[in-house]
Amino acid sequence: MAVEVRGLRARRGRFQLEVERLSVNSVTVVLGRNGSGKTTLLDAIAGAIPAEGSVEACGREVSRLPPEERGLVYIQSTPVDPPGGPRRFLRWVAARWGRGEREVEEVAALLGIRDLLDRRGLSTGQKQLVNIAAGLLAGACGFLMDEPTSHLDWFNKRLVDDAVRRLGKPVLYVTHDPYEAAYIGDVICVMEEGRLRRCVENSPTDPAEPLVRRLLQPENQAAGR
Template identity: 40%
Template sequence: MLELRGLRAKVGDFSLGPIDLSVESKYLVVMGPNGSGKTTLLKSIAGLIRSEGSVLLDGEDISKLPPERRGIAYVPQSYSLFNNMTVYANIEFGLKMRGVPRRERRRLVVDIAERLGIDDFLDKKPTELSGGQKQRVALARALVVRPRLLLLDEPMSNLDVGVREDALLILRTIQREYGTPVLHVTHDREEAYALAEQLAVMYGGRIVEVGRPEDLYSRPRHAITAQLVGFYVLRSGDKCIGVRPNGVIVGSGSLRGRVLDVIRGNDRMRAIIEVDGQRISAYIHSDIRGEITLDIIDPLILNC
């Protein structure tokens, strides 16, 4: 179990925290836009940058330990593989640094390479691999040392659309097969929903909301969360209202708006509508333009 108590860090002009977070699941996803502090959070937990506050892992305060003694594996967004070394040597590296005997290293490397489907690439260099293959090598290198916690920094961001589904399946099986708790950060809401057992939303260096993904996606409490999971947010004085495209009825109601554009999808169209200087979206059955009337069904009252 991971627990953060008053975690703070400063990198240049950016300030992280204070963050108080208790992770109750084996797969936590932290979702937030670019610049929200997700990578800084991971590096603070891993001990790669100076921070204040406490990081507890299974009840043990590891805040004062150097990175190599925390029992944490960190996979950065770029994967940071050694291009001058073979895949085998990349995976073996951490075991070698820990003094694991050669025969045992061989057994562990081959075993995890087979499990992740990269055993045919052990003699290749990372430069000869696809994005998905590099991801699996990075995961193998992290998991082979049996870390107490695995930190994943935007692990899907460098993958082509065609291999993302396979990558999702691999990530979903990691915790179940290896029993390693995972903290995964992303800006992608579909990725977050597919993987998270517990979801935390981050913005401006703070955690703004934590809960089950099903709850946060259907009934978010904060305007930031609502925007990240697909709501449009209307601000009226000190109130914020969350609106989904399927909650807007065009052609009836007391509200007036103006259609700015119509976006065509595979099976339906979506209108971008300006209401009181703010934008919302609505699904429509036929092309419409100009001034319209509309009604909002079941709007969410949000914390701004």
């Protein structure tokens, strides 16, 4: 089921977000500079900040529901230290969603973090990998991801991006990296000044360079999906 956004309006201080329509069916990437409104968009969809308009997820209208009832998992860019250690934390998340030790091991293997499960004193990037694993264990109908790989090295970033592509669920993925956008996205949208300026279908057979150049060309016509 798609995540559908219509007529979304939100404010953060003097900054105004306005998105007429956005339809997320697979992996949709929102690409933009710092301060363009990417995180504000995710916060508004998640219900983390007040917003006007319509948000549909899991086949229902959720814009009046609190964040925990929207059926969306929000993976943010700033990692938190897993309480009780990685293995205990992931077991707790798995149990909350009706999953067990097998799923914990599968997700840990997918992200290459099995050796971290019983470790303490994790680095920032390692904490983020555990946080991402927790998000993947959730039985959500859709995912919001705010630059989840920003603290990761190239190797781990590729593991995460590959895992996201295998989810088979709607993912709204925010990044400022056009090459990551070209690698992971089925649809790529450019955000500027709180508005989606252009959305294009991404073809995995096309080289990234021409796609990135097209995306960053100035466009007068606002775009939305």
